[in-house]
Amino acid sequence: MAEGTVSGVVEAVSAGTSRASTADFPAVVRTATGSVPSGRAVPNGARNWRARYARALRITDFVIIVGVVFGTQLGWLGFHTQVAMPVQTWPGVSSYTALSCLIVLSWLLALAVADTRSARVIGVGPVEYQRVFNSSVMLFGLIAIAAFLLQVEASRGYLLIALPAGVLLLLLGRYLWRVWLRAKRRKGEYSARVLLVGSERSVKHTADELRRSRSAGYIVAGACIPAHRSAEVLDGSDIPVMGGVSSVESALKLTGADTVVITSTDELGPTRVKQISWTLEAGKQHLVLAPSITDIAGPRIHTRPVAGLPLMHVETPRFSPAQRFVKRMMDIFGSLFMLLLLSPAFLVISLLVLFTPGRPVIYKQARIGRHGREFRMWKFRSMIPDAEGMLQSLLDAQDHGNRVQFKMKNDPRITPIGRVLRKYSLDELPQLFNVLGGSMSLVGPRPPIQREVEQYDDHVHRRFLVKPGITGLWQVSGRSSLSWDDSVRLDLSYVENWSVMSDLVILFKTFKAALVPGDTTG
Structure with a gap:
């Protein structure tokens, strides 16, 4: 998960389509971010913010990469300059214009394969920037290897200018979009609506951590607490209680939440957690397990499935x-x-x-x-x-x-x-x-x-x-x-x-x- 929120989160997305009845809930649930009428889901526009934001990043990346690659070619070499190489080795690429097109497509593919536009890394933390940087450097390393093996005598200046200029502008573009996204999230937009499930104490703790950084993009829409019936709000907070852990499916529909965060599993058990995951809509609803440990960064966390158990390894701090x-x-x-x-x-x-x-x-x-x-x-x-x-x-x-x-x-x-x-x-x-x-x-x-x-x-x-x-x-x-x-x-x-x-x-x-x-x- 992102820095400044609950750290060390293991996220698993599962599929399903079932829905439970909302008859047991009040007509309107009021939260800090507004109200959701009974039986009416959050509008598709609000739910599809991930796709819209990823599309905006994709367009921005395309414009930057095309501008940098062809701008470098035009300024350094001019159009249609011939590449010194055996034509029979790679007949489709005989000019720098063709090579530039190949680099543009490969660069966009590298950013997509590295999942640089994932909703799990955008907004906060250095992971998004790391993925953009690492995938770009790896791409140009592969290009250098391919040029050597295929005896392509491409201009070194052309590549040495395009890589750093492209990486810097890509990072700048991501930063500017992040500034825009944080401004939206401060208004409660472009954020995941979260339903917390667990004990009262763990729900309050997780809610406090999520609210510590609104820029991370998690808005608490409600909570399901074992042995609790629906009430106005959780004691000492403004979180509406939607009932017990058996009410998760109905609570999702009522609150319009797209993310279920399991804050503790003592009362749930592995079977119930699995059932919750089966009810979630693939690609649109998400399941998150939030351990009680906080302030642990991603590089220290490793997950390892053993006999069906998603074991989380937290490395001790090392200063080599x-x-x-x-x-x-x-x-x-x-x-x-x-x-x-x-x-x-x-x-x-x-x-x-x-x-x-x-x-x-x-x-x-x-x-x-x-x-x-x-x-x-x-x-x-x-x-x-x-x-x-x-x-x-x-x-x-x-x-x-x-x-x-x-x-x-x-x-x-x-x-x-x-x-x-x-x-x-x-x-x-x-x-x-x-x-x-x-x-x-x-x-x-x-x-x-x-x-x-x-x-x-x-x-x-x-x-x-x-x-x-x-x-x-x-x-x-x-x-x-x-x-x-x-x-x-x-x-x-x-x-x-x-x-x-x-x-x-x-x-x-x-x-x-x-x-x-x-x-x-x-």
Whole structure:
């Protein structure tokens, strides 16, 4: 399933056409997203959003690939240029125009075979981007092998331009569609309508996780709870109860749900779960098993059918030397590039801070890093002198942080220049030197101070398994508006599920947040 929702979901789609009676249910079920009249399904347009969205992606991919491939040919070679190759080996491809047509068709086929438009990967998470990238690179690898074996002397520049340009534009196209999709999902559109089935406690837990990220595209339409009759709403929530587990088929028709999420199976049993799967309409209704474990990313989850049992294997977090080497190389080259690129900004900011009251320009603060070791973190000074000495007197006035991290929306210690620097996260630029020196990483958990560490519960110390970062999930997910529990959850989720692609996604979101800042208290 997608990041930010119930993680580690095993999804199985089964077929069936049977429907149960809706006579035992009220005429209208009111939910947070509207009402569905009794006996009337959700309109086909609402149900077919997956097909419409996939069709839009298919058209966009086609336009991009055709534009890139033929644009590269026209700009680099011109039309109908002959390919140097034995005509008898591959008589159908004797010009670059024919070769371009073959590449376009093969590229579109590769994206389709990799299932890059599946409803299970679109909207959130890096899997969609990974599939687009991997299938494109694999295609051009196969083209290179085929050209070698068939002695095709195709222009290297033609291929070297078309591949990276095409991949970048495909990823950009997917990102722009994802922005549009998330806007629709915030309005309750282009989302799966979910019927939760399980114990009351597990239903509430799963509903909370699904609602944590509306962009994942799951709207809770109702719940079926063992030993419960239909009621107005579930206690302590706005989820309508549609009856017990024997009412799933009728509840599906009444609520218009297209996805059944089994949140616990103690009361259901394997036979009942199988019966539920048989009643679902193939390709239009889906069955999802949601385990109680959360914040586990896809690469750590593997399913293995054994004697008819869909066993889920959850790998323990591993930090191999190869992974650490890759991350360190990303940090070194990334920080060097950004230091060179932003060197004029360093000079301007240094002069601005220099003319504000107090010294120094660069503020050094003790922070706790990997394995609990202390290091000096660098920042442009954004506060008045003796800001630390004023902290104790401001603790009672805290209005924007949480029980461990101190934040104030209008902190009187921050200078006018400092407010601008913090708004755009420019005060954190000197931490690039920390990254280059090895005490920090570009992406990682928030670097805490000793006073905060002293308040940590035992499990929170797992965040010290990796280096702290300039940015991280905590920064692109709310920063100061997060509760302490949410901050810990995001940091530990990053530590246990690290990947190169997740770092790239977080860096992209950080640049976007810096250009269009929201909360400025972090």
